[in-house]
Amino acid sequence: MITLYGDVTKTRANRCSWMLKEIGIDYVNEPLAFRPGAEKPAAFLALNPNGKCPTLQDGDLVLYESLAINLYLAKRYGGALGPQSPEEEALMMQWSFWVATEVEKPLLLTAAIRHLFEPKQPADEELAIAMKRLSRPFSALEQHLQDRDFILGDRFTAADLNVAAVMHFIPIAEIDVSTFTAMKRWLETCLDRPAAIDVQSVNFRVPTPKSSRDIFAMFV
Amino acid sequence: MITLYGDVTKTRANRCSWMLKEIGIDYVNEPLAFRPGAEKPAAFLALNPNGKCPTLQDGDLVLYESLAINLYLAKRYGGALGPQSPEEEALMMQWSFWVATEVEKPLLLTAAIRHLFEPKQPADEELAIAMKRLSRPFSALEQHLQDRDFILGDRFTAADLNVAAVMHFIPIAEIDVSTFTAMKRWLETCLDRPAAIDVQSVNFRVPTPKSSRDIFAMFV
Structure with a gap:
């Protein structure tokens, strides 16, 4: 029995529900979400002392970190979504770390300014710094996708899912990536998949600092 | 033939040289390092369009992202350093993503204020914000290590190496973690390993913003 802890409209559990739906495996969702500073249930802290969602339980295994959960699920249950060789496995990990370390925080900052902060306030200089930070990884992905439909070549895999699941804020926050044509086409293809339903919108806002x-400082 | 690109005194290639030395495998090191804004050689950009070190070449496979490189090396060549089951593999990925997403940036910010910025300037408020950010993951690791010698249990693995290789700035910058006794003991045990020589010091400084x-903004 697989249980996914985390509200898919408010936490990164949406990344894992996407993977679970691609695989087509039965699972139970516990839609937890915590406001900043809220007390967390002891039973949940016993599963994950970080107190963060998503957390996955699969039999005796308790796992957190959304991108690690997805790599585990794809390999164990995902067939062609998972790696077919040690090289593919290495590349799926590489791209997952790449999106977490090169893209996630400046993209979240951009999305916050454009969409998540309430009340809305102009923050052009902050936006420019974040977009400049994103230009290198976006260019790298654009170049990589010049002659490939998907990150590993000609099939959709956990690498695409993990990278696109972080980048889902691009359409939600209407961030202009029109100059990155191959990346934009690839991202739309990924996010249009029926199983990606939970990453097509978000249901939370953040008080403007x-x-x-x-x-x-929020994003360090 | 394995080639590790990246100066082990100035880039995160030190994380991968630690793994390669633990394994005891032959490799060649190309000690590249680039100043911010420096032009990068076209031959290197052809290997890694992100232009970042470390990058690893193992036969036809080109791989970047230090923690992904280490997970690949441990599994393929590392024997007991690598996973012995799907569950161990999942946990090695989990802890590697955990340290990259929960620890790395606030720790690097703390280390910069304490050690890497030149000229030195007091930044007590910034330090307090970063240390507060670190208290949750440090507490989680402390709790995890209460009844274990190493992250996966009773042997040193790629999970310990990846987490300790990010945390190597704690002793270098003399960051006080004395209240996290189990974590401190574990970190010292890891960093004292002979193969960890390249993470025992750093040879770069950063202009104070x-x-x-x-x-x-540097660390977003």
Whole structure:
């Protein structure tokens, strides 16, 4: 029995529900979400001392970190979504770390300014810094996708799912990536998949920080 | 033939040289390092369009992202350093993503203020914000290590190596973690390993940013 802890409209559990739906495996969702500073149930902290969603339980295995959960699920249950060789496995890990370390925080900052912060306030300088940070990884992915339909070649895999699941904020926050034509086409193809339903919208907003310093400090 | 691109005193190639030395495998090191804004050789950009070190070449496979490289090496060549079951493999990935997403940036910010920025300037408020951010993951690891010698149990694995290789800035920057006794003992045990020689010091400094905002913006 697989249980996915985390509200798929408010937490990164949406990344794992996408994978579970691609695989077509039965699972139970416990739609937990915690407001910043909220007390967390002891039973949940016993599963994951970090107190964060998503957390996955698969028999005796308890696992957290959304991208690690997806790599595990794809390999164990995902057939062609998972690696077919040690080289493919290495590349799926590489791209998953790449999106987490090169893309996620500046993209989330951009999405926050464009969409998640309430009340809305102009933050052009902060936006410019974040978009400049994103230009290198976006260019690298654009180049990689010049002669490939998907990240590993000609089939959709866990690498595409993990990278696109982080990049889902691009359409949600209407971030302009029109100059990255191959990346944009690839991202639309991924996010249009029926199993990607939970990453097609978000259902939370974040209080706008008081200063430019506080905006950046949120994402360190 | 394995080639590791990246200066082990100035780039995260030190994480991968640690793994290669643990395994005891032959490899060639190309000690590349680039100053911010420096032009990068076209031959290197052809290997890794992100232009970042470390990059590993193993036969036809070109791989980047230090923690993914280490997971690949441990599994393929590392014997007991690598996973012995799907569950162990999942946990090695989990802890590697955990340290990259929960620990790396606030720890690097702390290490920069304490050690890497030149000239030195007091930044107590920034330090307090970063240390507060670290208290949750440090507490989680402390709790996890209460009844285990190593992250996966009773042997040193790629999970320990990847987490400790990110945390190597704690002793280098003399960051006080004395209240996390199990974590401190574990980290010292890991970093004292002979193969860890390249993570025992760093040979670079970073110009101090002009404002508090710019300090945080560096690490987004």
